[in-house]
Amino acid sequence: MISEKISENSGNPVLVVVPPTHDGSLDLAAAELIGAASAVGDPIALTDSEAHAEALAGFGATRVLLAPGADVVAATAAAYDAYFPAAVVFPHSVRGREAAARFAARSRKALLTDATGLRTDAEGVVTDHSNYGGAYTAVAAATHSAPVVTVRPGSVDKRAEPAELRVEVLEVEPDERRAARVVEVTPTERTSPRPDLVTADKVVAGGVSLGSEEMFEELVGGLADALGAAVGATRSAVDEGQVPYEAQIGQTGVLVSPKLYIAVGISGAVQHLVGMQTSDTIVAINNDADAPIFEVADFGIVGDIFDVVPQIIAELEARNR
Numbered sequence: 001m002i003s004e005k006i007s008e009n010s011g012n013p014v015l016v017v018v019p020p021t022h023d024g025s026l027d028l029a030a031a032e033l034i035g036a037a038s039a040v041g042d043p044i045a046l047t048d049s050e051a052h053a054e055a056l057a058g059f060g061a062t063r064v065l066l067a068p069g070a071d072v073v074a075a076t077a078a079a080y081d082a083y084f085p086a087a088v089v090f091p092h093s094v095r096g097r098e099a100a101a102r103f104a105a106r107s108r109k110a111l112l113t114d115a116t117g118l119r120t121d122a123e124g125v126v127t128d129h130s131n132y133g134g135a136y137t138a139v140a141a142a143t144h145s146a147p148v149v150t151v152r153p154g155s156v157d158k159r160a161e162p163a164e165l166r167v168e169v170l171e172v173e174p175d176e177r178r179a180a181r182v183v184e185v186t187p188t189e190r191t192s193p194r195p196d197l198v199t200a201d202k203v204v205a206g207g208v209s210l211g212s213e214e215m216f217e218e219l220v221g222g223l224a225d226a227l228g229a230a231v232g233a234t235r236s237a238v239d240e241g242q243v244p245y246e247a248q249i250g251q252t253g254v255l256v257s258p259k260l261y262i263a264v265g266i267s268g269a270v271q272h273l274v275g276m277q278t279s280d281t282i283v284a285i286n287n288d289a290d291a292p293i294f295e296v297a298d299f300g301i302v303g304d305i306f307d308v309v310p311q312i313i314a315e316l317e318a319r320n321r
């Protein structure tokens with residue numbers, strides 16, 4: 001059934017795998033993944049849920065493959081064999097990474113992880129990767145077959161034009177091989193009414209120099225609220241108990257890529273930079289003009305955070321009134 005439809009398929013398919021979520025909602029990265037794939041070909045989305053087909057076409061998937069109840073890796077293999085895409089794209093999320101790695105190992109394809117973009121050169125699909133806090137950008141390509149790519153959330157601005165809804169049910173052979181099974185899901189209780197850190201457009205992050213939980217909340221929280229931003233932190237601020245771990249940004253925290261990132265009293269250690277340096281606009285406030293954060297900042301204020309930040313908050317509050 002599928003092979004009959006291959007001839008109808010557009011020239012250069014790129015398979016976008018949208019992994020199932022624990023609550024059945026559509027993966028937040030879907031639009032971004034389809035946008036990233038559209039830079040190198042015609043995005044074909046693979047999902048386990050018919051309920052998401054319309055949204056995926058709206059994001060630009062020229063075809064939506066449905067594989068309800070199938071293991072995501074087995075479904076990806078079936079979709080690959082049907083369409084021979086130029087690349088197979090997953091989100092760089094916990095589920096996306098796990099599925100991408102299993103598919104790449106099983107199908108013996110190159111795995112290019114944490115890409116910040118896809119494009120083509122004379123030889124085919126290449127991916128961009130930002131390393132060591134943005135100090136180096138690496139370009140990667142597979143030496144054989146289509147690459148399996150995971151895309152960093154929030155790193156691709158491109159969005160595809162909406163496409164006509166074309167749905168196809170994929171036939172997936174039952175697979176007896178071992179697969180990861182989610183045994184239990186315990187949602188973390190969100191304690192803050194502020195925007196979610198990972199998906200926020202604006203982030204205000206603070207460092208250990210805030211000195212206390214109260215001061216962190218007053219300055220970093222206050223500036224975040226004046227801007228409608230999420231609150232982030234360095235590991236040192238978390239280690240000092242100024243803010244919970246869920247706010248930690250960096251190598252051992254979350255990766256963020258907002259439109260605006262304000263660093264309040266943050267030195268700019270490489271372990272922090274890896275988590276935020278793909279932000280569109282970075283503003284740094286630090287009293288040390290030689291702090292490494294200024295090397296990645298678009299705008300810098302050399303000054304004392306205890307002087308500068310209350311003035312910015314007062315100015316924003318006056319404008320918001």
Ligand SMILES: Cc1cc2nc3c(=O)[nH]c(=O)nc-3n(C[C@H](O)[C@H](O)[C@H](O)COP(=O)(O)OP(=O)(O)OC[C@H]3O[C@@H](n4cnc5c(N)ncnc54)[C@H](O)[C@@H]3O)c2cc1C
Pocket residue numbers: 206207208209233234235236237248249250251252253265266267268269270271272275285286287288291303304305306
């Ligand atoms: C394996 C490993 C993993 C790590 N993972 C992470 C991670 O995920 N995320 C992370 O953030 N870190 C991580 N770290 C820690 C990282 O190396 C740094 O120690 C940490 O990021 C520094 O945090 P900071 O900027 O708050 O503190 P500091 O480096 O101490 O910097 C404080 C800054 O505040 C400035 N300052 C002080 N007082 C004022 C003032 N009054 N006004 C203005 N500026 C002021 C100072 O000039 C300084 O630049 C990791 C480290 C290791 C070894």
